[in-house]
Amino acid sequence: MIGMDEKLSFFKDGLRLDGRLPDELRPIKVEVGVLARADGSCYMEMGENKVIAAVYGPREVHPRHLQEVTRAIVRYRYNMASFSVEERKRPGPDRRSYEVSKVSREALEPVILTSYFPRSVVDVFVEVLQADAGTRTAGINAASVALADAGIPMRSLISSCAAGKVDGEIVLDPMKLEDNFGEADVPIAMNPSGEITLLQMDGRLSKEELQRALELAKAGCQQIYEIQRKVLIDRYSHMDDMGSCDEVVAEEEI
Amino acid sequence: MSDVVMAEIRKDYLYHLMLKGERADGRAFDEYREISLETGLIRKADGSALVRLGKTTVMVGVKIQPGEPFSDTPNKGVIITNAELVPLASPSFEPGPPNEVGIELARVVDRGVRESGAIDLESLCITPGEKVWIVFIDVHILDDCGNLMDASSLGAIAALMTATVPAAQYALGEDYPLPVKDVPVATTAVEFGDSVIFDPDTDEESVADTKLTVITTADGSICGMQKSRPGFISQDQIYRIVDIACERAKEIREKFLEV
Numbered sequence: 001m002i003g004m005d006e007k008l009s010f011f012k013d014g015l016r017l018d019g020r021l022p023d024e025l026r027p028i029k030v031e032v033g034v035l036a037r038a039d040g041s042c043y044m045e046m047g048e049n050k051v052i053a054a055v056y057g058p059r060e061v062h063p064r065h066l067q068e069v070t071r072a073i074v075r076y077r078y079n080m081a082s083f084s085v086e087e088r089k090r091p092g093p094d095r096r097s098y099e100v101s102k103v104s105r106e107a108l109e110p111v112i113l114t115s116y117f118p119r120s121v122v123d124v125f126v127e128v129l130q131a132d133a134g135t136r137t138a139g140i141n142a143a144s145v146a147l148a149d150a151g152i153p154m155r156s157l158i159s160s161c162a163a164g165k166v167d168g169e170i171v172l173d174p175m176k177l178e179d180n181f182g183e184a185d186v187p188i189a190m191n192p193s194g195e196i197t198l199l200q201m202d203g204r205l206s207k208e209e210l211q212r213a214l215e216l217a218k219a220g221c222q223q224i225y226e227i228q229r230k231v232l233i234d235r236y237s238h239m240d241d242m243g244s245c246d247e248v249v250a251e252e253e254i
Numbered sequence: 255m256s257d258v259v260m261a262e263i264r265k266d267y268l269y270h271l272m273l274k275g276e277r278a279d280g281r282a283f284d285e286y287r288e289i290s291l292e293t294g295l296i297r298k299a300d301g302s303a304l305v306r307l308g309k310t311t312v313m314v315g316v317k318i319q320p321g322e323p324f325s326d327t328p329n330k331g332v333i334i335t336n337a338e339l340v341p342l343a344s345p346s347f348e349p350g351p352p353n354e355v356g357i358e359l360a361r362v363v364d365r366g367v368r369e370s371g372a373i374d375l376e377s378l379c380i381t382p383g384e385k386v387w388i389v390f391i392d393v394h395i396l397d398d399c400g401n402l403m404d405a406s407s408l409g410a411i412a413a414l415m416t417a418t419v420p421a422a423q424y425a426l427g428e429d430y431p432l433p434v435k436d437v438p439v440a441t442t443a444v445e446f447g448d449s450v451i452f453d454p455d456t457d458e459e460s461v462a463d464t465k466l467t468v469i470t471t472a473d474g475s476i477c478g479m480q481k482s483r484p485g486f487i488s489q490d491q492i493y494r495i496v497d498i499a500c501e502r503a504k505e506i507r508e509k510f511l512e513v
Contacts, residue, residue, distance in 0.1 A: 087326075095357045102354040102482070109484035186479075195486035199466065201479035202369045207496060210476055214489055 010167040010178060017178075018047075022171045025161065025220050028227055030142075032149050032235045040150025044142040046161075047175055048132030053142035054125045055150040058117035072117035076105035078139055080128040100136045107140050107160065107189040107198035113153040122152055133179035137161050140189050140198065145228050149235070157228050158197060160189035161220035163213035165205060170212045172220045186213045190221050265461040272449050278457065284498050286453040291408065291510045293416040301417025301432065305409040308455065311343075311397035314409030316417045318432065320380060320424050321388040331378020331386045335364035337393040337406060344398040358482065362440070363393060363406050365478040366469040370438035372411065377433055378419075380426060387419060389432070400455035403467045403480075407440035411511065437511045438477055439503035442467040443495045445487055450495055452502060466492065468499035472507065 010017060020026070026047030035041035038054035045051075061067040078101045082091045093101075104126070112122060124147065126139040137160040144158040164174035165184040174182055184203025190196045205213065271278060281287070287308030296302035301316035323330060337360035339347045352360070367373060378387040391413070393406045417432040444454040444462030451458055459465065463485030469478035476496065481487060 095352075095361065098354045098357045099361050102358055103480075106482060106484040110486055191486070195488055196481070196492065197484070197486055199479060199481035199487070199492065201476065202365050203477065204369060204371075204471070205476050206474075207476070207493075207500075210496065211493065214492070218489070 010181075011169070016171065018175060022169055023216055023219065025173045025223055026175065028224065030145065030227060030231045032145055032231050038146070038150070040146040040148070040152070042142040042145040042149060044138055044145070046134055046138040046141070046173070048130060049128070049135055049138045050130040051135060051138045051142050052127050052129060053139060053146040055122065055143070055146045055152065056125075057122040057150070058120040058152070059123070061119065061121040066121070067119045070118055071114035072112075072120045072122055074105055074109045074112055074114065074122050074124065076101050076108065076124045076126070076143070078104055078126045078128070078136065080131060080135070084128045084131045084135075100139075103198055103200060104136055104140050104143070108143060108147065108158055110197050111155040111158055111191060112147065113155065116153055122147070131176075133174055133176040133185075134162055134187070137187050137189065141224055141228065145232060148232055156191045156193075157225060158189050158191060159221040159225040159228060160187065160198060161217055161224055162187040163217040163220070165203060165209060165213070170209055170216055172216045184209070184213070186210070186217060188214065188217045188221065190218065192222075192225050194218060261460060264457055268457060268461050269447060272447055272451075277451065279455065281453075283449060284452045284502065286502060286506070287455075289408070289506065289510065291412055293412050299413075300420055301413040301415075303409040303412035303416070305405045305412070307399075307401055307405040307408075307453065309397060309399035310401060310405050311395075311399075312402065312405040312409045313394045313396055314406065314413040315392045315394065316410075316413045316432075317390040317392070318417065318419050319388050319390070320385050320426065323379070323383065323386040327375070328383035329379045329386075330375035331373070332388040333364065333368055333373060333375070333391065334388060335360045335367070335391040335393070335410070337363065337395065339395050339398070343395040347395075347398070358480070359402055359406060360393060362403055362467055362469075362478065362480045363391065363410050365480070366407050366438035366440055367391065367410060367414065369477040370436040370469070370471045372414065372434050372436045372438055374433055374435055389414070389417075398456065400457075400459050401442055401453050403442045404440050404453065407438065407469065408506065408510070411437055411439070415511065437472050437507050438469050439506050439511070440467050440469045440478075441499035441502045441506075443499070444483075445485065445491060450491065450498070452498065466495050468496055468503075470500050470503040474500055474504070 029045040031043040034043045040055040128135045140160040166178045166182040186201045189198035290306040292304045299315040300318045339356045421427045445464045467480045
């Protein structure tokens, strides 16, 4: 463990500890339709984060008292595997994952055309297999692709990433080390036209720094959107008349 | 079903008022309801505060006890924040363990206290690696008439500022006031149509598209934010809310939390 009082340098020759520029995302890898039983699914890596998202539905709501007469409800379950973090995490939901699930659901719900499916539910399940700061944003990105893969009618995709502050500098997509010792973290999610559906912030920022962070995160979301869009096009552009497509796995790396 | 119909009618009514620049209770869009704050009402607690924000009533109690530190922060005290949405406070609250609304509320209150550095956790260390002070912040909602985030955050910091570390009780020296180094204040706005409305009541909350809570510190920086409710918000709107939030927070801090 790095000593508390030792000042860690986060930059060397203008580059970050993993060699990235301040405004650079970690490498992204996406695969669509990775699960046989789910209606839609997506596996995504963002740096060392590995998440998998599955979508089931629209389907009947259980328990039935949850159903809404005018629209489908959306449920989102964010879950971390016990082995996904340094020290084993107790399995099952904790308070953090309840909050993450809530804000992630609210990040996706505005683009899902829920009024098409009254009295039903769209279930989104996100499993974090390996965590390295930014799992909620990776989960939202994967879930958004999985929703499209499941054929759920949506206004647009949602893309998500965070900006942070380390060593007084605003950086895009902080990794675990930067997040732990950083001064602030601002995860956002937005649609392709830049309307924000998720915004959280902890740490300490001035108004100007917040603006810089939002601008950076927005640029990151735009890059992620292009990747999400491309994997979906790659996956579905060579569908044959029978509605099935080749078993090629769409992959995109930056 | 009747709830859905009522909500539509209410939304329509509030929307038309909003177009005229009005709110149902006559407030300006950036105006808070009357705030009252009393501290030290609960003698059994180490710090307590009763906040009234209009008719919204929240009691916050702070208990401080020695306990074990987390293994990764052996020389730091611990803050544990919990919120109880007890069924006496609203027809829509049910008994049982906290739901996601309660958990979110507690975590946003916690974020303000923690990220502002209001409590110097290292000063709460008794024996490194063995014994530290654990500060329990318990938010008890008594009457939910909207904007629980701001009422609870105000209650939490007020209770902490008046809290005593009960050292004598545990034979750890004399009691002393809990050192509080910053005063985070949460301000919440909802977006409804294109308008931004601060300190929403329950009706305004139920019809709003999005809600944004901004927590600011005494020096005017931002130490926490949380958007909730499904809905979009633009960057410009965020900056607008942050600007007004800083002003309102400053007023609240000066009026209620200046020592």
